[in-house]
Structure formats: C-alpha cells, structure tokens
Amino acid sequence: MTFSEEVIGWYEEHGRQLPWRGISNAYYIWLSEIILQQTRIEQGRSYYERFISTYPAVQDLAAAGEEQVLKTWQGLGYYSRARNLHAAARHIVDNLDGRFPDTYEGILALKGVGRYTAAAIASFAYKLPYPVIDGNVYRLVSRCFGIVTPIGTNAAYNEFEALLLRLMDKERPDVFNQAMMDFGSMQCRPFNVRDRLPAQTTGCGQCVLAHRCIAFREGKVGLLPVKSSAVPVKKRYFYYIDIRWQEKDTEWLLAHRRADDDIWRGLYEVPLLELRQPLPESDADSRLRRHIEAICGRQADTMEVHPPLVHKLTHRDIVAVYVVARIAAPPLRVDPSLRALPLSEWGRLPVSRLMERLFSKR
Known part of the structure; x- marks a missing residue:
C-alpha cells in the first residue's frame, strides 16, 4: 500500500465526524477554517454553529455591523480574525458579486487568508490538489520521513508542500488532507517530554505507518519535528x-x-x-x-x-x-x-x- 492509502485507510476507520466535513459550501468551510485558527475543535464547533446560524450566507455576514460581528466572535480571542472575516465578506459581496472564489489564488487574495487556509478551502470545497500543512501534518511528515528542517519557516513549508504533493491522492485531495490532520492529531501525537516515554509506549508500535517511519526506527520520535527558536515572551x-x-x-x-x-x-x-x-x-x-x-x-x-x-x-x-x-x-x-x-x-x-x-x- 502507498503512504496515502495507509493514511486514508486509517482515517476511514478512526477519523473524526465534524459538521464542516463532507460539505462543499466554500463559505461554511471558510468560516470553519478561520474559527479553528488558534482554537480547539471542541470550542470551535459551537462558534461555527453560531456563525452559520447568525450569518447563513456571505451576504448576511457582509451586511452586519462590525460591533455585531465582534460580539458574535466574543470569547474566541485573536479578534483580527473576526475583523478580517468581516472585511473579506464585504469584498466578496461588493467586488465578486457575492460569489466565493473558486481558485487557490482567488481564495489566497482574501484578507486574513494565508497559504494553509487557502489550501484547506481549495481542497475541501473544490477538491483541488493543494496540501494542507498545520502543526499536526508537520509532526507526522517530519517523523515519518526524518525531516530535520526547522518548521515554522517558509523554507520548511515549501519542502513539506513539495513532498506532500508527491504523496497526495490527487483524486481525493480533500480526504487525504483531512486524514493527514486527524492522523497527526490523534495518532502521531506530540511527544511527552516531561515523562520521556519511549516510542514503544506512545502507540508508535501499533501505528500503521511504523514500518516506514524513520523517527520510530531510529528512536527519534521525541526529537521531531525540529522547531524554530521561540520568540521571547x-x-x-x-x-x-x-x-x-x-x-x-x-x-x-x-x-x-x-x-x-x-x-x-x-x-x-x-x-x-x-x-x-x-x-x-x-x-x-x-x-x-x-x-x-x-x-x-x-x-x-x-x-x-x-x-x-x-x-x-x-x-x-x-x-x-x-x-x-x-x-x-x-x-x-x-x-x-x-x-x-x-x-x-x-x-x-x-x-x-x-x-x-x-x-x-x-
């Protein structure tokens, strides 16, 4: 089996059921992606449902006042996300005839949308072959393929993106991306540095990718991914x-x-x-x-x-x-x-x- 087949096979058995999955409404997917930035899924779910109930179409979000949008967002933090969301909705209504962009480049041009979010919307809504690279994907790929490039840099993003494009199931990029994120979140989890648990006790031995995982084979699970120097607090x-x-x-x-x-x-x-x-x-x-x-x-x-x-x-x-x-x-x-x-x-x-x-x- 290929890497993609193994990850998707695991996902079909263990993947999470979430309200923004299995849909093609780009506006709803966009809402979910912006809400989930810096937010736990458990908390994000209720805000997603609140937003699609209060603003069921992009026109509704664009027509709302900024104070109303900020109040709907209250409690999520990082309020620039809400302001950018509102500004992008107005741009879509005023300049794009209310139609959500259907290309990666068009999505990337929206205020507050970066490479990760644009790839997520493009693949989930339109099944376009763009890899989605979040912290979970970085961890999974760096361990499995022994990549030591520090993550959080443009160089790392480009390196991981090129590899994932080769690994991706081009017929099902949406499923592949969702599988990668869930696998990294649920199976290939952060190493417990405090307890320094050996790989064999973290579930690695039962992992479907163990036979191809370089970090597992070389005992480097706790060393990958390599992170960039932290910014002083x-x-x-x-x-x-x-x-x-x-x-x-x-x-x-x-x-x-x-x-x-x-x-x-x-x-x-x-x-x-x-x-x-x-x-x-x-x-x-x-x-x-x-x-x-x-x-x-x-x-x-x-x-x-x-x-x-x-x-x-x-x-x-x-x-x-x-x-x-x-x-x-x-x-x-x-x-x-x-x-x-x-x-x-x-x-x-x-x-x-x-x-x-x-x-x-x-």
Missing part, C-alpha cells in the same frame, strides 16, 4: 479602572472603544493604565487613587483592588489587575475617548476575553 502589567456611580436607580460606568490598531481594536473596555513594571506596593494605592481622580475629576469613595489575573497571549503575558472605584456623583470631567454607560448595557457590547474574565470576577 514579554510581560506587561494592566490596571483596569472600573469607575462606578449611582444616579437614581441606574448604575453607571466609564468605558471606551479601543481605536488602536492592535488585537483588541473595536472592543470595549474600562479605562486602562498599562505599565512595563507592576506598581510598587508602597504607593500603589495612592497612585491608583490619583489616576482615578485624573480620569473623572473626583476622588474615589471606595476602591476595591482584585487579585492579579495572568492572561497569556502568543508572545505576551499580561498580568491584569481589576480595580473597582466608586464615586459619589457623576464625573466632573471625562476624556472625549470615554463614554458613560448604564451597567445594564455592558453585556451587549463586544469585549476581549480578558475583559470578560475580569468583569465576571468583579
């Missing part, structure tokens, strides 16, 4: 200042919509004090109180400082402290970037996962 300290006051029966707070061109652009948050170092314990209280007065022109009657919460991003760890300050009356002055909101409206606004976590613990 930076640490930042965020102090979120939630300023509240009561007017008759309504509780109010100050918030603003981020306009910076960063990962949280377009999302709402309470005023933020961002620092490279934590506030010294000796004067943290006084500095926070001065900052509150600078924001609203009033001193805090009460101030509750919640324990720090660590929020991990790809190349940054955020140590976030949530501060709830209550003032006796409405602010005397407010920066134009801030707006007063009834607390009851907060839940309808799109916010980051970090803001959502902090607010729920207030």
Whole structure:
C-alpha cells in the first residue's frame, strides 16, 4: 500500500465526524477554517454553529455591523480574525458579486487568508490538489520521513508542500488532507517530554505507518519535528479602572472603544493604565487613587483592588489587575475617548476575553 492509502485507510476507520466535513459550501468551510485558527475543535464547533446560524450566507455576514460581528466572535480571542472575516465578506459581496472564489489564488487574495487556509478551502470545497500543512501534518511528515528542517519557516513549508504533493491522492485531495490532520492529531501525537516515554509506549508500535517511519526506527520520535527558536515572551502589567456611580436607580460606568490598531481594536473596555513594571506596593494605592481622580475629576469613595489575573497571549503575558472605584456623583470631567454607560448595557457590547474574565470576577 502507498503512504496515502495507509493514511486514508486509517482515517476511514478512526477519523473524526465534524459538521464542516463532507460539505462543499466554500463559505461554511471558510468560516470553519478561520474559527479553528488558534482554537480547539471542541470550542470551535459551537462558534461555527453560531456563525452559520447568525450569518447563513456571505451576504448576511457582509451586511452586519462590525460591533455585531465582534460580539458574535466574543470569547474566541485573536479578534483580527473576526475583523478580517468581516472585511473579506464585504469584498466578496461588493467586488465578486457575492460569489466565493473558486481558485487557490482567488481564495489566497482574501484578507486574513494565508497559504494553509487557502489550501484547506481549495481542497475541501473544490477538491483541488493543494496540501494542507498545520502543526499536526508537520509532526507526522517530519517523523515519518526524518525531516530535520526547522518548521515554522517558509523554507520548511515549501519542502513539506513539495513532498506532500508527491504523496497526495490527487483524486481525493480533500480526504487525504483531512486524514493527514486527524492522523497527526490523534495518532502521531506530540511527544511527552516531561515523562520521556519511549516510542514503544506512545502507540508508535501499533501505528500503521511504523514500518516506514524513520523517527520510530531510529528512536527519534521525541526529537521531531525540529522547531524554530521561540520568540521571547514579554510581560506587561494592566490596571483596569472600573469607575462606578449611582444616579437614581441606574448604575453607571466609564468605558471606551479601543481605536488602536492592535488585537483588541473595536472592543470595549474600562479605562486602562498599562505599565512595563507592576506598581510598587508602597504607593500603589495612592497612585491608583490619583489616576482615578485624573480620569473623572473626583476622588474615589471606595476602591476595591482584585487579585492579579495572568492572561497569556502568543508572545505576551499580561498580568491584569481589576480595580473597582466608586464615586459619589457623576464625573466632573471625562476624556472625549470615554463614554458613560448604564451597567445594564455592558453585556451587549463586544469585549476581549480578558475583559470578560475580569468583569465576571468583579
């Protein structure tokens, strides 16, 4: 049997049943691929179903406002994916007569679509022979064929793509790609470095590819794939200042919509004090109180400082402290970037996962 036949044979017996498989709707497949970037399948499934229910056609997504799309996306993180998704939908409707591109090049031209996503849509929706290369595929191929090129580089992508084009079942590229991803995820799994388990105890001995796997034969399962040098993780300290006051029966707070061109652009948050170092314990209280007065022109009657919460991003760890300050009356002055909101409206606004976590613990 060929490599392709062995992998597909395994997949037909063990492959996962997922709602975006076995369909040819390019729009739905595109939604699933964007949602699943940096997202676990278990979490992505509910968001996929939410999106196809809320926006059943690309025209529906294009017609929605950005705030609505961000709110639908809330909790998935990496919000640039949602903004790019929305922009691409508008491009399809405005410039492509509402027709999803049916070539690899056309798909690749969509905002937020890279080589991996374009290959996935092209093969799954149109059965075009483009290899899909994710972390699972890198791991499987590097081990089976003993490839030591560090992954995560253009050189590695080109090398793996050329090999996979030779291995691929050209009649069923969609099935081949799905089989490769599932095999890497379910069978050829990451090596347990902590326990340093030998290959024979990780399921390699029972693997249908064991007879051709170079890493298994040479005892190098734990060494492959070779990864590029990690980018240093930076640490930042965020102090979120939630300023509240009561007017008759309504509780109010100050918030603003981020306009910076960063990962949280377009999302709402309470005023933020961002620092490279934590506030010294000796004067943290006084500095926070001065900052509150600078924001609203009033001193805090009460101030509750919640324990720090660590929020991990790809190349940054955020140590976030949530501060709830209550003032006796409405602010005397407010920066134009801030707006007063009834607390009851907060839940309808799109916010980051970090803001959502902090607010729920207030």
